[in-house]
Amino acid sequence: MSRQTRRALLRGTAVTAIAGLAGCSATGSTGSTETVANTDTGSSESTATERPTESTATAEPTTTVSSKPVTPAMHAASETTGFGVDLAGVPVVGDADATLDLYYWSDYQCPFCQKFEHRTLPKLVRTHVSEGRLRIPLLQFPNIGKNSTTLSVMSRCVWRQTRENTEAFWNWHTTMFEEQGFPNGDWSKRSNLLELTRGVEGVDADAVDACMEENRDAIVSKVEAERKRGQNAGLDGTPSFVVYDPEADRSADLQGAQPYSRFDSTVRSLLE
Amino acid sequence: MSGQTTATRWRGRIRQFGSQLGRALVYPFSSGPRIVTTLVVAAVTFVLLILSTFPTYTMQMLGAGVQRYLVQAFVDLLYTTYRSVGVVGVSLIVAYAVLTGVALVNVAAQVRLTGVASLSDLSGVLPGLFASGCASCGAGVLGFLGFTGALAVMPFHGDLLRAGGLLLLLFFLGRAGDPRRCRLT
Structure with a gap:
């Protein structure tokens, strides 16, 4: 075998090994897609797929938006949206008549969701939400063990008693x-969560406890339906998002705690 | 008598395996260029493993601009990985990346020194690289995709799976030994 052949074989081996490593874990990955939702089935059958480009974002003037904590306006809704999400019992950030929906699937145990809450959500609230372009239904996608489900149920019970005092809900949510802490650690045990809830002004922890006892099964079924809707839309982790334009019946998904600029460009591309 | 003979034989095999593993691990650090190559491969592997913890996020971010978002995607996922699996989990990923560097440098040396005859050795190392790689990074993928429930019921949140991948890689490295001396037939 010549020296050149050996070198070629060597290069091929290295490339194959590295590609194999990347490939073995890339199963199920998808690019950011823009889809048209099939409202008849409620699923996001992709009839036209297009990768959103960054051109819109880069064309926009760079503005500095603060990521300091902000308490957004919230409202309760009861309809099933054009995207097939039942909003009954779901806390919704923003105005009811916002132009677009930003469905936000999260897990209170997910560190990446915490990243989004700290870095990006305040900016979205200060811009697209406050200007009436977006409303954000806070959907649940418990996927880090049973404590995640407990947190999802607790969240809905807190919302039931605070929908007239949404600031109290937001304080609980941010708390x-x-x-x-670490997933499924002591911090996420029910007893500790109730203690944390006791420390949030405007939330009655005993009532939350009773609500969880009485309504757990019904809430778990509702949350499971939300999670399935997300999975049907191709989402497979948290945090995950779908920006939906009800007028045009178009949507685009964003997965992970992407920076504000990515949300901004996606929203603007749907508004065009 | 025969029991003692079997035990002695096993001790000898283990000693030989340890000796070969030691030589396999030392070779990539026996010269400047080899050290640099090993570290570069290890660094690339580490970045790939971290980025693969949330492939859809990575694909979307890099699709929007590699130069603009690569560093941010890596830093964010590294932070999230640490927050999810702690120092032990991240250390296991680092260990796997370094061993990958060692394995690839050894494979390269085998091919360079012995040519096509060393393909039998490659067949001993490469399956281990793939198998342990999938075990190592697969735990992260499970953790951050929709299968986190499965990860939660795994021992030590997937760390055992990662450790298993590392042991597998060490086994294949020990089997191959020093790329300049070891020959599998």
């Missing part, structure tokens, strides 16, 4: 992310 859970602030207190987040």
